[in-house]
Amino acid sequence: MPDLTEAVSEIADAMAREQRRGTVASYIPELAKVDLDQFGITVSTLDGDICCAGDADVPFSIQSVSKVFTLTLALGSIGDALWHRVGREPSGNSFNSIVQLEHEKGLPRNPFINAGALVVSDVVLAGHPPRVAIGSILRFIRWLADDEDIAIDETVARSEAATGFRNMALAAYMKSFGNLVHPVEMTLGVYVHQCAVAMTCRQLATAGHFLADGGGRSSTGHRVVSPERARRINALMLTCGHYDGSGDFAFRVGLPGKSGVGGGILAIVPGRASVAVWSPGLNQHGNSLLGTLALERLAKAMGWSVFGP
Amino acid sequence: MPDLTEAVSEIADAMAREQRRGTVASYIPELAKVDLDQFGITVSTLDGDICCAGDADVPFSIQSVSKVFTLTLALGSIGDALWHRVGREPSGNSFNSIVQLEHEKGLPRNPFINAGALVVSDVVLAGHPPRVAIGSILRFIRWLADDEDIAIDETVARSEAATGFRNMALAAYMKSFGNLVHPVEMTLGVYVHQCAVAMTCRQLATAGHFLADGGGRSSTGHRVVSPERARRINALMLTCGHYDGSGDFAFRVGLPGKSGVGGGILAIVPGRASVAVWSPGLNQHGNSLLGTLALERLAKAMGWSVFGP
């Protein structure tokens, strides 16, 4: 097996030299201000090694990567009943498409497109005030990452709330089909706050470690989810984690992953390692351009793929 | 590790007792005549074991499972240039939808939906008469399966050709965008013949073995494709191999697979085994009902999943 530390370091160097940087998300004003030159990577192996390079300790807005954690919470709360309200299929449309919702009567295709994540937020709300739900999401992420310093960036949350009319449309639309229990603004409130969680690559790789480790949380011996549920979340990440670029990510990288419009990606090497990369420039599908390139190189260098030797 | 022979035998027994049988494909008249009670399974491991149960030696129409083999041929012929004519994303629509083609200007989403497979057939044609292309497809499958007895069921081919107006529409539509080189009827001719190849589970598991074995063909030491290409074909099978039920198959079974409307499924356990199951009754997505159940049980019994321990 190749040396992981060396591979990670070489990738960070290559990314620093890369001419293509992508473009920052423009529709959330606060995210549009982030410096394109940044790149961070952390690999957390099942052997207990943590390799970092680049801006691995710079916090960024995890945005849609948070959907992995809220999905885990919602499954913990209501189990497979979740699947009556959200599907498990790739959408074939962009992350914020409403067309599919009209054709399929308010049932979003999967929990990782915006509409599906709004349903998940609605499940996490569970009749509590939004700040309670937001609090429990934040506590869960802190516990997974074993780091009490993780916080929500209120400026980003407000920035998204003020401009998130497309999400309001998705939520109102699902509510018109009865697929949202709480008032539209409460569900949106939870959603924008979960997206505004700020984490470093180091924290994110640690938080996602349980998905590589059969649902366990090695540091303490606690179990987060069952091995079967960990596999299933990984399956959803592979088929749906990169919106309309999921097939391409599976083809090129070959690992389950979930990207966020803040430029972060959490990738899972089942039985081996969790990986967090971050670089704010996005490709045409809204996924981190350098993050994807870095994961492709890492998978190749280490021979990591779920699809074969 | 649990005993494979025992697991396979138990699954075949359970499937024989299963009350739900699904429904046969009705749109190809010849397939509608097949007896719903049949079920076969073959597992071919990298250790060289071949476990069969049920109707593993009854030939059936492989239909869309053939798309794995023609894709392999087309990639061998023109390599990554194929991806200029067909995408790599799940479609989010049924196998024969034409809506996506209009929105995306004649470029099919992936090589496993009908439109994409027609483009692949067009590539395999390569200026030759259809019978030459059909001959080379059949020779390739025989070589992979190491069995010269595999043949095309002309009755099925004729049955499909006489009623395949939806495929004619897809082909003509792509031709109007310049994404088909040969005349519509020639491409359709190749397509219906590749779908009409009849194989047993034993033959199919053997033919697909190279995808579990990093592209190699263990019996002779020949290499069919590179390890990277084998991984990539597996990735496509996982994200797109079951049409609009691909996400659900990944979620429940956790293995790359390609189904056919004849009731066959080829599934790959990378680094471990290839599996062929067959039972003609289909579920609502057009995939074998018992075949899917059997693969779900087998994956669980053997701890086989690409998504973790």
Added chain:
Amino acid sequence: MPDLTEAVSEIADAMAREQRRGTVASYIPELAKVDLDQFGITVSTLDGDICCAGDADVPFSIQSVSKVFTLTLALGSIGDALWHRVGREPSGNSFNSIVQLEHEKGLPRNPFINAGALVVSDVVLAGHPPRVAIGSILRFIRWLADDEDIAIDETVARSEAATGFRNMALAAYMKSFGNLVHPVEMTLGVYVHQCAVAMTCRQLATAGHFLADGGGRSSTGHRVVSPERARRINALMLTCGHYDGSGDFAFRVGLPGKSGVGGGILAIVPGRASVAVWSPGLNQHGNSLLGTLALERLAKAMGWSVFGP
């Protein structure tokens, strides 16, 4: 020319005997309570005759018929600049479809589908508080109908506001494309109040009279709109006034018309008369079943059609 009074009276009798009654709109709870047995008709000719029959003096919720009046107001306010924000084409979709908005970037197809009418309400708002805009709409309708007793049914407005998540989705969606100036809830407020205006057939036929009379308001000699604008509003009513049943209405009735989900229809015989019919039971397109039948009979009896003798 046949006798109008007789024709109107015969039609009212026939509608009273008609077995088919349609179904009331169920999505606005307050409207679902209305008695299906009611039918009213008023014809107001350019000669100054007013023929009434049936429940012509029973007030009903005009709902989308109000869109004719707010369109007239909005055109009076900003003129043809309106057409930069809303199209003039039939939609080919149901009245509350959001699919078209995604494909056409937040620009609704015409001012009579819900999305288009929301844009019109947004124009009428013009920076004022909603109650001011609602007040000016109500005053305009009272002036047209020459009747100060016309009022808004607040129970209906509240009923619609509480359940109108689909309209909230449309409004939020357009706002995400910048095609709504005011806050979503303000525009929705104006919209649900204009829809909740209650009028009798007599009042509605009088209010719509200017469209039959080249834009004039004969009773007082005032001009409401220019003859060209009257023709153009009639054209929009003919091509778009009955949602996805507009073509059928033009085919069968042959007159410009605008229907509302409360069961009312305003139809225009250019140069001859304005007609208001009302019966709360709807057909499959959401248009009054008996209202449409009555107009078809009236047009036939009187030889009224814009499409020829």
Added chain:
Amino acid sequence: MPDLTEAVSEIADAMAREQRRGTVASYIPELAKVDLDQFGITVSTLDGDICCAGDADVPFSIQSVSKVFTLTLALGSIGDALWHRVGREPSGNSFNSIVQLEHEKGLPRNPFINAGALVVSDVVLAGHPPRVAIGSILRFIRWLADDEDIAIDETVARSEAATGFRNMALAAYMKSFGNLVHPVEMTLGVYVHQCAVAMTCRQLATAGHFLADGGGRSSTGHRVVSPERARRINALMLTCGHYDGSGDFAFRVGLPGKSGVGGGILAIVPGRASVAVWSPGLNQHGNSLLGTLALERLAKAMGWSVFGP
């Protein structure tokens, strides 16, 4: 009433000076060769006057204008049973869209989009060989125009047949739903020949005269269709005659009309006149740019509109 001869002459002069010319249809190679500078107009009044100007005697390919004549033939043949196979609603999509067919199970929206016209051709075929159907279409048009010299331009027909894969797709698609009786190539054969009829403005205005005259054919006293059918064909022309620009044509011109991609438009002033204009340059909806402008001017100059004085 203004002087018609003068109005027609002024319009022809204005069109000759007009800088905007539009673009010729490029997808039928033979049509792409036509000179953009041409413009012709003929008005045939119910008083028996025929006013011509410009290139009124130059034959052009009538293309989709032919759909008015084949619809008339098909209605004469099977009457209202036609409406079980084709709808009467505007499509909300471009003339050759296949999306709507998938959503509505092979039932085209109206007889003037390509899919609907293919069904009409299929009805006219009626079990006969294509040349017989083509012959009866040509005879009908010659009889309507009272001119035996009208002919089919075989070069255009061949040009369209060789490249008409989109129409082949539409036909095959409908056949897969059972909405085409004859073989795809036979229906296509009739369709491309009816589109390739070449006529002058003078011939076209004469042929369409019956629609202005309540279904009669004044020159001989023969009745072509009943007054009701004439009105209904006019209604279809108004709501569906200009594809996705029908609403705009009704708004601006205010008359029933049917356009063809060859640059011709037949417009009807019910009870007054039939008008044929021709200029090969098309606007963004595929309708003659100058033809539409000329009709707008003519309608304004003469005060001709179905929507009011």
